[in-house]
Amino acid sequence: MPLSKNSQSLPAVFGSGVLRITICSLLLMIDIESYTLLLNQVLEMTEQKAFLGVPLTRPKVAFFELSSCEGCQLQLLNNEATLLDFLSLVEIVRFREGMKEAGDDYEIAFVEGSITRMDEEELLRVIRSQARIVVALGSCACFGGVNQLKNRFNDLEWVKKEVYGSFPIETQEVKPISAVIKVDLEIYGCPIKKEEVERIVTALVLGEQVHHPQYPVCMECKARENICLFDLGEPCLGPVTRAGCAAWCPSNRLGCWGCRGPAPEANLAQLQIIMEERGVSRERMIDRLECFGGFAGFVAEVKGKKGESI
Numbered sequence: 001m002p003l004s005k006n007s008q009s010l011p012a013v014f015g016s017g018v019l020r021i022t023i024c025s026l027l028l029m030i031d032i033e034s035y036t037l038l039l040n041q042v043l044e045m046t047e048q049k050a051f052l053g054v055p056l057t058r059p060k061v062a063f064f065e066l067s068s069c070e071g072c073q074l075q076l077l078n079n080e081a082t083l084l085d086f087l088s089l090v091e092i093v094r095f096r097e098g099m100k101e102a103g104d105d106y107e108i109a110f111v112e113g114s115i116t117r118m119d120e121e122e123l124l125r126v127i128r129s130q131a132r133i134v135v136a137l138g139s140c141a142c143f144g145g146v147n148q149l150k151n152r153f154n155d156l157e158w159v160k161k162e163v164y165g166s167f168p169i170e171t172q173e174v175k176p177i178s179a180v181i182k183v184d185l186e187i188y189g190c191p192i193k194k195e196e197v198e199r200i201v202t203a204l205v206l207g208e209q210v211h212h213p214q215y216p217v218c219m220e221c222k223a224r225e226n227i228c229l230f231d232l233g234e235p236c237l238g239p240v241t242r243a244g245c246a247a248w249c250p251s252n253r254l255g256c257w258g259c260r261g262p263a264p265e266a267n268l269a270q271l272q273i274i275m276e277e278r279g280v281s282r283e284r285m286i287d288r289l290e291c292f293g294g295f296a297g298f299v300a301e302v303k304g305k306k307g308e309s310i
């Protein structure tokens, strides 16, 4: 795909009178062609096991990590209250943080982390050839995440020397996984919200609808009746960032840093005006927008206008 701006919801789909899957709602931002392809993949991978006439499906799932802190995978293990329910939905064949086994027979691959080495590109191609559905898990996988901050220096050799000294190490410009392979789904956040992953996986397996918000974090923040952080002197990217985190950071008195990337129709020009009015310097705004890589296109545009190196 990745997620398209051509949002379109689709009606429920009934498979052979038994299996009903409505992954249309999985992501309202998937275009029809991609949706149909994905649906067929899920239907194909589904084994028609049944209990009392109710179809049961447990796709084989594997988790992989590229360059990352593995915090997104940790999130999945963090919520003991729902962990067993989550595990009952899928058959996990590989999950380094949670099990010793490392199977290669999987249908859905969750990939965490960004690409910083050539061997990660090779691993991704292997994963793509095996998995029917590849899910980018977290901001590193979706946008490059915090790892892509090193790209801003424009001098990889200098960065290597600063960080590793004379120690020989292979590292390259950071890329999101969609730069190397086709990605079917993206789950945003640094880290991801476990509840969101559960909703998406449940939608894949059981056909329940998931509504992904089409509005920015501010909507969720106001619904929680938070005091706006701009009024407390703290900048915030909530007006332009994709919602779905329940305004996690602003609800804890921390301005949003845009880890979920831009909301559909994000009004970045207006954000600049808000920042200026609130006395936030352009450099500070760009620092924030650059942090996770989701706003890279906009940052390049802003810097390009000023003729700065990017």
Ligand code: SF4
Pocket (backbone or CB within 6 Å): 068, 069, 070, 071, 072, 073, 112, 113, 137, 138, 139, 140, 141, 145, 146, 189, 190, 191, 192
């Ligand atoms: S998105 Fe954030 S939490 Fe997830 S692996 Fe990357 S740095 Fe860690």
Ligand code: SF4
Pocket (backbone or CB within 6 Å): 217, 218, 219, 221, 222, 226, 227, 228, 229, 230, 236, 237, 238, 239, 247, 250, 255, 256
């Ligand atoms: S604190 Fe941030 S997310 Fe909340 S209303 Fe203000 S700008 Fe929006």
